Amino acid sequence: MPEGSPKGASGKWAGRKPRLYILTEGAKQNEEKDMPEKVVRIGVIGVGTQGTRHIECFRQIPRAEVVAAADIDQARLKEVCARYEIKAAFTDYHQMVKEAEMDAVSIVLPDDMHLEPALAAIDAGLDLLVEKPLATKVEEAEAIVKAAREKGVRLMTNFSNRWQQPVALVKEAYVAGDLGKPVYVYARLSNTLMVPTEMIRPWVKRTSLPFWLMSHTVDRVRWIYGAEAKKVYGISRSGVLKSMGIDVEDIYLATVEWDNGAFSTFESSWILPTSLPANIDSKMMFIFTEGAAYFDAQAAMMEMASKERYRIPPMLSTSTRGRIQGFVIEALRHFVDSVAERKELGPSGEDGLAVCRITSAIVESAQKGKAIEL
Ligand SMILES: NC(=O)c1ccc[n+]([C@@H]2O[C@H](COP(=O)([O-])OP(=O)(O)OC[C@H]3O[C@@H](n4cnc5c(N)ncnc54)[C@H](O)[C@@H]3O)[C@@H](O)[C@H]2O)c1
Known part of the structure; x- marks a missing residue:
């Protein structure tokens, strides 16, 4: 068996060396x-x-x-x-x-x-x-x-989604040249009705889906691609929340064309039923010229059912025996380390501004019914 093959590898896996990605930004710091x-x-x-x-x-x-x-x-x-x-x-x-x-x-x-x-x-x-x-x-x-x-x-x-393992792994594989050139991404990030009707009810009318949810997915794609948006088209629908006296859109869909030639679809809603086993629905599909990647943040690594409730616990940010683990704490750790060591940090203010331009254009496009060039 060639050196580096997975144990017992044969057939299509024979001779394939497992690749160890070197973490692009975090490795030295860690x-x-x-x-x-x-x-x-x-x-x-x-x-x-x-x-x-x-x-x-x-x-x-x-x-x-x-x-x-x-x-x-x-x-x-x-x-x-x-x-x-x-x-x-x-x-x-x-x-x-x-x-x-x-x-x-x-x-x-x-x-x-x-x-x-x-x-x-x-x-x-x-x-x-x-x-x-x-x-x-x-x-x-x-x-x-x-x-x-x-x-x-x-x-x-x-x-903080830049510290989600699947997001970081796609970036590393792309930067390492394993996937070829970017072609397309589908990104869904949605919530159940609990979010607009309870969690952020006092101020939900002062934000919208492109800022609350799509800012994360737009940043994931912009960061992985290392590209800027050129053209944005947004479309929205409302009715469910309006009928409940909450004057905000129910769902947004946006297409973004990037300056590397790729394009992407972003989809976010916050009217999913509260009976779902998790409050977040996050899925992505990446197509590159020489590869593809899929992830479902709510795919059930574990399911838990009590008398009252069936749920899929969130595994990307969790707490094990009192110790917080996952992307939420890692993003904050990066901030603390950067301040302590007086190092550059990212995602920067400029990243926040670039994403704000894109998400604002999604809202404007949905309002005007026409594409917005950036
Ligand atoms: N990175 C992530 O994954 C993530 C997740 C959740 C929320 N967020 C962001 O965090 C922010 C807060 O969201 P949240 O869910 O905690 O909202 P929240 O409504 O639970 O908390 C907001 C707090 O701000 C306080 N507040 C309002 N006006 C104030 C003022 N003038 N001075 C001092 N305090 C004031 C409120 O009393 C409240 O305690 C939002 O921007 C949200 O998008 C980010």
Whole structure:
């Protein structure tokens, strides 16, 4: 058997060397993980669902310390700060960025509220992690990027899906030349009705599917391809949520043509039935000239049924015996390492701006009923 063949390989597998991909961006950084720790003092702005997740992850990252938190919901702020032993609590984030001794902030406010805290943090000279989408208006995303560049602070847009193993593996295989040239991607990222009707009900009308969900899938493809969008066509339909008194579209479909010659379809809805075994439906199909890749983030590695509920637990970000694992914590670890070691970070503010341009064009195209050239 040739050296490197899978054990017992014969027939079509004989002679095929298993390929070990070298992680493109993370490898060097991970090797240096055991360096002496510099603790990065972080303030979290917004302690809702995702802000609390940030705090839980930062608590498990050795060189991160959450020293302050801000939220206008006083009761929630008090409860979260008590639960996670955060000493400084602020109902006004302006006060927090002025008074708290911090190195960085993470901004985890509703999609349309990232500009003001970002500018306040930049003005205070703090490095910042801004949740996706960087903004829901191109002018706001531009203002954040410009201010960060002028002040010389680090700005990361939290496109955490870049740390999902299947997404990273496709990028590595493509960069290694194993798949040929990009031809087409189909990307679905959808939610059940729980998301617009419960989870983000207070501010759902101030965002839309292209910002809330497609920003992730557009970033995945843009990052893997290393390409820019040229032309966008979007189409949407509404009715289900409007009939429930929530004035937002139910579903969006978009085609994007890229400057590498490939094109892609993005599909997102948030009216899937809550009886589904997971709140997220995420699937991708990549076609290259010499290869293809498929992934289904909800494919059942395990199924669990209790008396009340059947579910497929999310395996790409999970917690095992109290230890958080997966893409959500890895994205935050990357931010902390970059701030501690004063290294370049990505996804950058510029990535957030580029995705904001594409997702804004999807909304505009759906409204106007015609394609938008970028
Ligand atoms: N990267 C990811 O995978 C991911 C996942 C979920 C959410 N997100 C993003 O995180 C952000 C927050 O989403 P969420 O689901 O946590 O929302 P949420 O509604 O659960 O939390 C928002 C919090 O902001 C607080 N807030 C509102 N206005 C404020 C103000 N002026 N000052 C201080 N606090 C204020 C609210 O009281 C609330 O606690 C959104 O941009 C969302 O798109 C990203």
